[in-house]
Amino acid sequence: MLMRPILLFTLLLMTLGAQAAIYKWVDKDGKVHYSDTPVENSTQVEFKENTENQIKLPPPAVREPLTPAKEEPKELYKLSISSPSEEETLRDNNGNITVIGSITPDLAAGHVLVLLMDGKVVSTPQASPVFTLENVDRGEHKFEIKALAQNGKQLASTPPRTVFLHRATINAIPRATPLGGG
Numbered sequence: 001m002l003m004r005p006i007l008l009f010t011l012l013l014m015t016l017g018a019q020a021a022i023y024k025w026v027d028k029d030g031k032v033h034y035s036d037t038p039v040e041n042s043t044q045v046e047f048k049e050n051t052e053n054q055i056k057l058p059p060p061a062v063r064e065p066l067t068p069a070k071e072e073p074k075e076l077y078k079l080s081i082s083s084p085s086e087e088e089t090l091r092d093n094n095g096n097i098t099v100i101g102s103i104t105p106d107l108a109a110g111h112v113l114v115l116l117m118d119g120k121v122v123s124t125p126q127a128s129p130v131f132t133l134e135n136v137d138r139g140e141h142k143f144e145i146k147a148l149a150q151n152g153k154q155l156a157s158t159p160p161r162t163v164f165l166h167r168a169t170i171n172a173i174p175r176a177t178p179l180g181g182g
Contacts, residue, residue: 022047076111077147077156078104079129089164095136097165101129101145101158111155116144138167 023035025042035042083100084090090097099115107113112125115133118141123131129145141163147156 021045077107079145079147079156079158081143081145081158081161084161084163087162087164089166091166091168093168095134095138095165095167097133097136097141097163099131099133099143099145099161101131103129103147103156107147110150112148114146114148116146117141136165138165140164 021036021038022045023038023042024032024045025035025039026032033039034045038044080102081099082102083098101113103113107127112127113129114121114125115123115131117133117136122133125148131145142160143163144160145158146154149155
């Protein structure tokens with residue numbers, strides 16, 4: 001119980017040092033010195049009550065809205081696949097498929113078209129939207145035509161077109177079994 005009043009008194013004594021006066025003097029070399037103890041020819045420095053720094057922020061700069069740069073159209077061309085139609089079943093025993101596209105406006109110089117089958121390029125770059133493939137495996141295939149710039153940047157693309165190719169197969173003729181099972 002006696003400990004609390006002693007602790008409180010000690011804390012109060014510690015705050016007295018915080019109220020000490022500051023003294024300023026200039027030595028014979030012209031250097032300014034500050035101290036909490038008075039020295040010969042020193043003067044006590046008087047502080048205003050508020051010694052906090054007061055920083056005035058400059059008013060916010062008003063920026064002119066940036067004029068949006070002219071955006072290139074996302075697709076310079078309108079590109080579509082005319083033939084074969086979506087989910088068309090093609091029957092060709094040699095696996096030949098002709099994909100015909102249409103493009104408007106006409107391709108500019110340096111722009112080319114490529115055909116993709118199942119996500120892989122299967123044609124050389126060309127200006128014509130007609131592609132002929134030979135010996136395509138039977139089954140489901142997805143075709144896309146893409147218009148590309150000289151640097152390879154994609155300018156336009158068709159949505160994938162799903163096509164089914166059927167090829168006749170010659171199955172081995174089943175062997176005749178003798179009537180006697182043996």
